[in-house]
Amino acid sequence: MNIFIATYGSRGDVQPYIALGKGLQAAGHEVTLATSERFREEVEAHGLHFGYMNDTMLAILDTDQGREMLENTRSAFAVVKRTFSMMKQVGPLQRRLLQEGWDAARQCQPDLIIFHPKAYGGPLYAEKLGVPVILALVIPMLVPTAEHPHLGFPDLKLGAAYNRMTHALVKRLMGLSAGKPVKAWRAANGLPRQGRFDVLHTHAGKAIPVLCGFSRHVVPPPTDWPETVTTTGYWFLDGHDHWTPPPALADFLAAGPPPVYVGFGSMAGRDPQRLGRIVIDALQHAGVRGIVATGWGGLQIDAPLPDSILRIEQAPHDWLFPRMATVVHHGGAGTTAAALRAGKPSVIVPFFGDQPYWARRVHALGAGSRPLPQKTLTVEALAAAINGVDAGVREKAAALGAAIRNEDGIGNAVAQIEKLMGGA
Template identity: 65%
Template sequence: MKVFITTYGSRGDVQPYVALGKRLLDSGHDVTLATSSRFQDFVCDHGLKYGYMNDRLLAIVDTDQGRELLENTNGVFAVVRRTLSMLKQVGPLQESLLEECWNAARQCRPDCILFHPKAYGGPHYAEKLDVPVVLALPFPMFVPTGECPMIGFPNLRLGAWFNRMTYRAVNRLMALSAGKHVRRWRAQHGLRKQRRFDMLHATDGREIPVLHAYSRLVLPQPSDWPESATTTGYWFMDESKHGPPPSEIESFLSAGDTPVYVGFGSMAGRDPERLTEIVVKALQKANVRGILVTGWGGLVRRELPDSILCV
């Protein structure tokens, strides 16, 4: 079976989908993964075919304005305000990404499409190609449940109606951000007008299956989810081939109590020096050892006490 996977964002938005693609590849399927060009080598190094999407939107995220958006996450409403303020700047880029991803999907000629919500063209490509589509989420954000609000919303304890509303609100916010671009793309490619933008339903009203790539031990699957939604567990890379850690880390691990890992991966704020200072003080206040991983610049190397290692 030919599988087309599309995702967009930072390393954390890409690596789980590469892991899934590698598992599908090992099971005998033909897998193409479309994502930002900055991850082309990463995709190909794991044996997957690569579908081109440009890097320009991520370049905006790397600016001070973009980092402020990622850094200040004091509630979903503040994030929404800052996101809407950037839409005029990123709108044309969204349309180019829609078309580039479509070109990759068309060339793949898949039997199935699996998409990350940031690559929201997935259902429309599937409709054009007349193939099944699956939404793959790194955390719960669209499927309504009365058991808890969507991450980022306050837990106001207003009951199930409020909790369900938070997920519907996120779906609506996606429509505000992406709906115009999707409508234009559909018109350009001869698809009928969509009555409303909906991440959970195809244009004909059919439910889109939803996979949630995290453990039920971290968040139990809600009892009121529809059959179309499920929690699969994490999609991890096979790290067994990497060998033992560097001697510096092994020596640190054997020198005392189990340390706390602190790292922000590919997420980088505007003031990594200050963030590093906050992390160091927190570890010292908690009286625990720590390993700091600088990643893509979220933390920085500096003089540290013996109880903390920076790599």
């Protein structure tokens, strides 16, 4: 098959789809991955064809205004308010991204389209080309259920009606956000008028198959999810088995017991220097060895470090995390998955978005500490959380890691895609 994958966003929105694309390619399929230009080199380095989409939307999110919109997310309503405040700026960019995604899809001429919800043009392109479409998720955020609220809402234990309402509200807000660009694109490309836009259904109302790229051991599938939804396991982008660490890192690991990793990716917050000071002081206060990753700007460290702490830019998580005692991170879906698969306890410092959800899930599973929101993070709280990781937490994290390692998320996803296409 010739398969077109469309995704957009940060590294966590792209890397799992590269992994899925590689799995499809290994199974004999031709794969084009369309995403932001900033990931072109990485996509092509893994042997996939690249489909161009511009970088402007992500550049806006890198500005102070964008960071303010992302980081001040006390509730789903706050997110919506800030999103709509930027619509005049973002609206034209959405239309441009829709057109660029279409240009890439038309050039690919695929037999199948797989899309991330942020690349919501996927169903439109599939309709125009007359090919099947599959929604691929790495966060359990779009398929409604009566068993728990949408991850952006508090779990108020108010029952099924409240839970359904939160999912319906998110669906409605997504329709409002994407409605105008979708309507304009359909008109410009000769497609019939459509009712309210919905990424879970085609224009004719048929349910779109959904692949969930996370583990059922971490997020058990709700019993009321339809048969069109399949939880496959995580889509890990591996290949670092033979990675050679720099001498400083290799020497540090050999010089003592497993250290505590601390890294917040690109989650710089409003004051990365403050976070850097808290991290260094907390590691010393806890009396542990530490490796601090400053790559992507999440932490900034200016002062000289003691011999018990090593600063690195970055290192492959699949290589580094199994060598750690504990992993302190921001709770991004990919980093959380990597820490869980390594069988290591997590101390999660969530910033925004889905990160508080993953922090709560890890704690509920017994594989990590209570969430420590970055805005109220203190030296004492972080040190206590690191020292609070006891034998019971380590045992549960190790067992969960073994279960995740026994899953073949990419293999399961490829098999399901081929099954769906066989039926199509």
